[in-house]
Amino acid sequence: MRQFLIALLIFVVVGGPLALYRQWIDVPPRWNPWAPLDLRDTPNWLTAYKLRRLQGDAELCRTVLDTSALRYVALPDSTPAADCPLTNTVRVQGSEMRLSSSFIATCPVAAAFALFERHGLQPAAEQRFGQRVVQVDHVGSFACRTIAGSQRRSQHASANALDIVGFRLADGRRISVLRDWPGEDDKSLFLRQVQQAACSSFNTTLGPDYNAAHRDHFHLDMGGFRMCR
Ligand SMILES: [Zn+2]
Structure with a gap:
């Protein structure tokens, strides 16, 4: 037996x-x-694992990006600043939404962004405002620097992070992390919901409750630490 x-x-x-x-x-x-991950599928418990697999596999990652509405250009590996080589990066130009400007990101950040847009951001906007987000306002992704007040390299140094400051709705309304995070109205509740949604796509999501340096933006990255604050 x-x-x-x-x-x-x-x-x-x-x-x-x-x-x-x-x-x-x-x-x-x-x-x-x-x-391979299909970014159109509803996320499940395998999604985080499948996103992690994209880190070292540019070809697989681009195949995965092609399952989304993301408009992007694959970039060759480069060293734009001496201490900050870039590998497995793309330039994200837009999606079904406009971007305040295009941005360079690692392919996994781009994949997480597409997942977040489809399964987190747009459902939250539909639910709360009955319309879609048409533009994301961001303040950049790549910056060859350390974390503010620390010696540790920022995820921005490898374009593995994106800082979002606000959203624009189809009817023209603007939602700003700085202005609308405090309070209990629809915009602040929307921002809270959006942050939670970002946590299920990105490895690290930091917002105004984390510290003063983040009072005006959501920091989203695909680095090693799992954090949602
Ligand atoms: Zn950041």
Whole structure:
């Protein structure tokens, strides 16, 4: 009996993943850890893992970006500043939304942004205002620098982060992190909802409640630390 249970355990632990990997059994791609992420699919517990896989694989990452509405140009690896080489980056030009300006980002940041737009930001805007966000206002992604007040390299030094300061709705209304975060009206509740949504796409999401340096923007990055504050 004991041997049978051990055999059964081995079958499940080894056989299951192997069968998935070899495609002996047919599982929808969104439940298959080896299938590339499709940014149109509703996120599930495999999504964070699939996003992480994009870090070292530019080709896979660009295939994944092509499942979104993101308009982007793939960039060759470069060293725009001596201490800040850029690898696996793209220039994001827009999506179904406009951007206040195009920005350079690592491909995983671009993928997380597309995921955030489709599954977090736009549903929040539809729910609260009955309309869509048509523009994202940001203050940049790449800056060859350390974290303010620290010796540690910022995720911005590798274009692995994006700072968003506000949103514009289809009817022209503007929502600003600095002005609208405090309070309890629709705009502030929207911003809180948007921050929570960002937390499920990006590894790190920091907002005005984190510290004074973030009182006017959401910092979103794909660095190693999982933080949502
Ligand atoms: Zn930042």
